[in-house]
Amino acid sequence: MSSLIEHFEQLALSLPLLETVKELGYEAPSPIQAATIPPMLDGCDVLGQAQTGTGKTAAFALPILEKLDLSDREPQALVLTPTRELAIQVAEAFQGYARHIPGFHVLPIYGGQSMSLQLRHLRRGVHVVVGTPGRVMDHLRRETLSLAALRTVVLDEADEMLRMGFIDDVDWILEQTPEEKQVALFSATMPEPIRRVAHRHLRDPREVKIETHTATVATVRQRYCQVGAQHKLDALTRVLEVEDADAILIFVRTKIAATELAERLEARGYPSAALHGDMTQALREKTIEQLRGGNLDIVVATDVAARGLDVQRISHVVNYDIPYDTEAYIHRIGRTGRAGRAGDAILFIAPRELRLLRAIEKATRQPIERMPLPTPEAITGHRLAQFKQQVGEVFSSQDLGFFQELVAEIEREQEMSVHDIAAALTYLAQRDRPFQFEDAIPKDAEKERERPPGRPTREGRASRGERFSRDSGDFDKIRYRIDVGREHGATPQNIMGAIANEAGIEGRYIGRIEIHDDYSTVDLPNGMPPEIFQHLKRVRVRQHVLNIRRLDGVEPERKRPGRSKAERGGNREAAERKPARRRSTQPVD
Numbered sequence: 001m002s003s004l005i006e007h008f009e010q011l012a013l014s015l016p017l018l019e020t021v022k023e024l025g026y027e028a029p030s031p032i033q034a035a036t037i038p039p040m041l042d043g044c045d046v047l048g049q050a051q052t053g054t055g056k057t058a059a060f061a062l063p064i065l066e067k068l069d070l071s072d073r074e075p076q077a078l079v080l081t082p083t084r085e086l087a088i089q090v091a092e093a094f095q096g097y098a099r100h101i102p103g104f105h106v107l108p109i110y111g112g113q114s115m116s117l118q119l120r121h122l123r124r125g126v127h128v129v130v131g132t133p134g135r136v137m138d139h140l141r142r143e144t145l146s147l148a149a150l151r152t153v154v155l156d157e158a159d160e161m162l163r164m165g166f167i168d169d170v171d172w173i174l175e176q177t178p179e180e181k182q183v184a185l186f187s188a189t190m191p192e193p194i195r196r197v198a199h200r201h202l203r204d205p206r207e208v209k210i211e212t213h214t215a216t217v218a219t220v221r222q223r224y225c226q227v228g229a230q231h232k233l234d235a236l237t238r239v240l241e242v243e244d245a246d247a248i249l250i251f252v253r254t255k256i257a258a259t260e261l262a263e264r265l266e267a268r269g270y271p272s273a274a275l276h277g278d279m280t281q282a283l284r285e286k287t288i289e290q291l292r293g294g295n296l297d298i299v300v301a302t303d304v305a306a307r308g309l310d311v312q313r314i315s316h317v318v319n320y321d322i323p324y325d326t327e328a329y330i331h332r333i334g335r336t337g338r339a340g341r342a343g344d345a346i347l348f349i350a351p352r353e354l355r356l357l358r359a360i361e362k363a364t365r366q367p368i369e370r371m372p373l374p375t376p377e378a379i380t381g382h383r384l385a386q387f388k389q390q391v392g393e394v395f396s397s398q399d400l401g402f403f404q405e406l407v408a409e410i411e412r413e414q415e416m417s418v419h420d421i422a423a424a425l426t427y428l429a430q431r432d433r434p435f436q437f438e439d440a441i442p443k444d445a446e447k448e449r450e451r452p453p454g455r456p457t458r459e460g461r462a463s464r465g466e467r468f469s470r471d472s473g474d475f476d477k478i479r480y481r482i483d484v485g486r487e488h489g490a491t492p493q494n495i496m497g498a499i500a501n502e503a504g505i506e507g508r509y510i511g512r513i514e515i516h517d518d519y520s521t522v523d524l525p526n527g528m529p530p531e532i533f534q535h536l537k538r539v540r541v542r543q544h545v546l547n548i549r550r551l552d553g554v555e556p557e558r559k560r561p562g563r564s565k566a567e568r569g570g571n572r573e574a575a576e577r578k579p580a581r582r583r584s585t586q587p588v589d
């Protein structure tokens, strides 16, 4: 691992990109970036073992952007991803990193999206294409996508592509690319079939791997809280409410996030300070002294700024943003449990990042317990208990003569009982911060995000499968017949992959798949919208049109009136906004 690279300026990136990473608040290249960017800039092939969350998108996007010829409007880079969500995410990341490169165009292409829209964009000219294998193949067959000018191909999450049955498609696509090109393959694991692809298509690749040293962190109790990005701040608030903490160190990824989170916590009534590399040494030292002396209880830090921090009061480390790798994790949680004390580490993790969790467990050889999000009821209970205790403490420690007189006066003048007066005063005491806790996390947020073990899915997935199966009760299935079978070389994996991507149905909602000689059957959730059904009919597996139909011969009803485009999944943004609408109509209790 090139530990010599500690600053983005050490990488041969030009000013617009350096400016961008600075604006994004990236403090230093992540290990995968430090190791991948230099060989990619040199034109070498790269075989990178890295999972989501390590910063691998920037690791390939920055060198691709650096080497782009903007005047050439044929695709110069192709990124293949296993799912449409990842394709969209990667395309958005490219757009973000190219904010100072005017005229740059990236296009995500994936199944389920209108072909004509993609064609229009392709005709207009794009520099980078990010797509799922199925749709990229479609375009190549129709000759609507030219790869003649391609210089770089990236295979992102190759093991997922393998799991979803796309690896032969990937092979085929690679065969359609020019001989002279750079290939970067990223995969969280390196099973044999991936190694074979690498062997066939990569030339003398630089192998990049995030080393995971094992380390014991015996005095630290480790827990994780599964929470999507949109609820992280509320989740943190809940945790701060109930944890019995002395001082808390919260880790984020960027300088901007450190400042912002500290400000937002302040605004919610939790005095906090940021600690990051852009602060002067004097200010950093002052903050640390305040923390050490007990004048400050919450510090929001970046990895670089917290390096070597040794404050014994730190009882809790919260990994608000996940670390890039297990080393960073171990370093972070080592900031607590100092001097033989016990410490607590809490990791916030989105469902799609669960793999990193497993890697950390392996590296620390300790299980990380799941921590359910404290409920509003528990927080209210906690606040009441605290209040009761305070009342007792004030009574036994303060001279209350003046106040007792005052209460007696109110009793006389207002003809109130002492009981009523106490109740009114209690109300006043909590008016600015009511005992009854409420926030924006929907009651079923955790349940919604629960995934069956071993099948991490991407956060924010607004899967149509998920939606219509819920509408119709708990996974009520219908058996379908498709016109590809063993003779055509179909496997359950490639059928599942095609259906998952083209119909946007999550894998767990794809039921039993039976392969017969010249056809197969597959169980799918009842209530499939007709548009999806029509689309699936035309989807191909192993070059054969599925021509899907119900095994019992019933055709699904025609289009229901009033279903919006968003509900059909045509507009991702609108579809993702939908749960929020549903939430706001939920009663808040």
Ligand code: AMP
Binding pocket: 025, 026, 027, 028, 029, 030, 033, 051, 052, 053, 054, 055, 056, 057, 058, 253, 254
């Ligand atoms: P990825 O592993 O590519 O999905 O990236 C995970 C997250 O890390 C994204 O939100 C990036 O914006 C962020 N990120 C990537 N590189 C850096 C960096 N060098 N410093 C801080 N954040 C980063």
